[in-house]
Amino acid sequence: MAIVRGIRVNFIGVVAVIALTAVGLVNLASVDYYSGDSFHRAQLVWMLLGYVVAIIVFFVDIRVFYNLAYVGYGVLLALLIATRLFGLEVNNSTRWLVIGGMQLQPSEFMKMGLILALARLVHQTKGNEPYTLKTLAKPFALTAPPAALVLIQPDLGTSLIILFVAVSVLLVEGVRLRTVLFIGGVTLLVVPISWEYDLIHRYQKDRVTLWLNAENLDPSNPEEKRILDKNLQSEQALWAIGSGRMLGKGLRGGGKSRLRYLPEMHNDFVIATFAEEHGFAGCFALSALYFAVLIWALRVAKDAKERFGSLVAAGVAAMIFWQYFVNIGMVTGLLPVVGLTLPLLSYGGSSILTTFVGIGLLLNISVSKVKLA
């Protein structure tokens, strides 16, 4: 009975995830075709590993996750600090930790770690009243350290996702309207101040400047010229996406020569190649797949038997949703450029594994009858 129900509830979600992994691999193979790299081979290994991880997570008792939530959070926080101290510096950013020859990105795993820890915290401490400024202190204390550690790597994208996920989970759990308005107001004040006093990195500022007024920049000023060169990169992504038109240029029918403008082609800008090859139709279908996964995740959250599972599912939903929205928003020029992967399409082991842990948890929660009592 449980199995039958499990299949019924999870059918759409699982199919969508399988379809996304397939699309991701084929698309990465296309990118590699243009650039001559071989990311898709490694990605295949990561994906297979991801499925194994998801199945393991599926079968583990949810109480194990509950019990280990804080420990896991602590370990990941320690890894983030270790990254700060001994991490590998690539492009002026220290995001990777090399352990036994493997490059790990603890910030990716932290997204999952925070979801679990936050879910446990809320489960343990919250009654039925909505959150107020005072009661939000504990969740905030849990969220701030990882968000700050990732921000100073610097990795604005992942840091924002960590923040967005936490905020989404808490909002779904219920926050008093007054508190929401107050925190919103403070944020509106803090952003210009941190801008003015260089609390955020120059390149991050550049991207926002660019997004706001690319047309008015003066190329003869070396400072603004640097920003404009970055613009050319995003501009090229737009051309690639737009030139796909309704049906796309077909698999491997894209323009090879523009690749040199897009160093993040296999990574953050991976959607550009997809959009060029498959056009609006392809993008529509792809978005539908993500939407299917989201509906599934929210439904699991809604139907969960206890608060911990519900919150974890909501967190996974928020994670996938925000990454999809911010990544595509930035590549299509709706949002400023921040470094952020597209779940299941972008290349990267840490990102893939994190996503699959989330999917495994969704499956787990959907059939779990265990009550955390």
Added chain:
Amino acid sequence: MAKGLEILAEPERIGARFRYQWALLVALIAFLVILFRFFTLQVIRGDRYEKLATINHIGSERIPARRGMIKDRQGRILAKNIDTHHLSVIPHYLKDPEQELLLLRDLLAWTNEEYQSIKQRIAVASEREKQFNRIVIQRDLTATHCPFDHGVLELKEEVEFRWCAECGRRYESLSTDQQKCSHDKKKLTFSPDGMSAACQHCGTEYVRVSTCPHDHSVLRERTTNLVCPICQRRFDNQVAMIVANLHLLPGVYLNTEMRREYPFRNRVSHVLGYMNEANAEDMAKWPGMYRPGDFIGRTGIERAMEEVLRGKNGRDTFVKDQKGAQQESDELKAIVAELKGEPAVGGHHVWLTIDTELQRIVKDAFRYQKSGAVVAMDPMTGEVLAMYSKPGFDPNVWSGRLTGDVKKEYDNNYYAPMINKALTAYAPGSIFKPVTALAGLREGEVTAKSTVTCPGYYEFGGRRFRCHDRGGHGENIDLVASLMLSCDIYYYKLGEVLGMDRLESYSRDVFLLGQETGIELPERSGRVPSKEWYRKYAAIGWQPGFTLSVSVGQGALTTTPVQMARLYSALINGGFLYRPYIVRQLEDENGNITRRFRPEVQAELPFEAQQIRLIEEGLIAVVNNPEHGTAYSAHLEDVVMAGKTGTAEAKVMQKGVPDDVAAWYLQDHAWFVGYAPVTSPQIVVVVFVEHGGSGGKIAAPVAQRVIDQFFKKGLGTLPTSPHTQPDDESDAVHGAADIAEPLESPKTPSEIDSQDSLD
């Protein structure tokens, strides 16, 4: 572990359910936004982006700004730009690199070595990521100017030559019974087999057969018809040859760039300075302004006014499709904001206070001296009318293709041709004496009537300080006589009374010695020693006797010729120490004067008029007293000139140099400061001859000639009578300051003295 955990209460779950609906709604809106964005990009604007996507490459090229010219006070051009050509390649657009390079080799007569190295560079650059970068493969293609010395090439009869691609040597054909070089008619030296010959005089090599005598490879025939009148090198019109073959050379580009030309060659070299390639330091100083290979002012005005001269580079953008063809579609340009071009803004022209004609007179007057400097200044304004340092250099050579041999020649020159001696500090000797005299007068230690007796020496501290006249100047030497005779004893005694501290204070604080004058060019500050300085640096520490040395301009005291020009100007212009300046005004590229520089008073002398008059009396006597004046031989008939001689001991024992150089080092520095006319001075001339000997015999005649010519050539206005009314003074002065108003009478280039290139 499980404490405090319970099943969710029912009402809460209902609230949560409600919020999940909200979440779903928010997500749906977000997805719709993204889809709408895709729709806009791909369907609504799709065709536009499709067109843009055919762009393979967006290029942007710099339009170099035209560097401002340097002009003299009359508007004569001292530095201008000429176009030179260089050849560059963008590897991606080369159709057949092998064939194209072979053609270039034949056209430009590269040696195999050059050919291989260029081929190698292109192969390296062709790798991914770099294939669109432009690489310069040859600079300074010859067309109209000699790349070595910027001489204007002359068209001569065509001479056939044979060229060896293996070693790059050039040979001329040897006719059957030819025995003499066809260029200089000198006898040829034949090789043992008689098949080749060389002229030992001009270096031309001849062959009888078509094989290279060095490596026996087959020679190719070429003709050449351009000759540099200065260095006699022969050239081809490489630019014309490349242009004629450009259709066979896709991916090869002929670019024009500007190089500096200095028509007056050695005449104004130290003032102008020269240019060479910007180095890492320059690029760090002005980020984003220079690229490797760009030229930048290195010394002199070129350096000092770099920011004014260089202007602002512009930018031209272009779009290329997959095939490398340039697309000029306005539609594309309008779409890509990046493609907005930008015009270049030319640099400002810098007008100097220098008068090139006076500079010529100075150079001519200095022609018998090996090393030294001359500064001519308008005493009423501080304008530097002439600044000449010898030996000099040709800025054209230094700004062009500087060969190792030439550089070595300059480096090995014992007389330091690259140093501007007008701004380098040396012991001034007796020309310093007015400072000691005025200090004594103002401090009340001497009066006009005080006298000394000069036995030819002065005993002080167990040491005998000698006067330059070993026999002594005799009795009753008063202040005027002490200047006229340059009697050292008078100043030893005065220095002893004044003491080191007061002497130092007057030199430094009143006459501003020992510090930079603030002229636009890099300068040495000179040194006014103090007791403290001697304690720190002298081997024997501070000794009272040093005061005596300093009081006659010796010891550790050093001054630059420009500092002395300012000091004497102040003595005769009513007591104003003007900042010496050399930049008169700035003119933008449209001919508008954007800035004029005015005289700046740095300090006022605190002496009474009669004290200064005493000094002047002495200075007039130096040149005009037929019996005793140390520079009477330098007096002029038409105009009354005054001045002061100086002979500073500067003996240096130099080892490991040629004998004549060692002998030169043993001599004294010769100085002379002169001005004229005495009633309303229009020019102060400081002559410094490094290790030249006697100031009166060596330096004074130079100043005499300069001042004489200054008036004879109409650069100054001769007073109608030697004693003009004081009322007329100001008029005369202004006449001198503005010798000609350059704006109203700019000279056309043809009027400019072009014979000067030979001097």
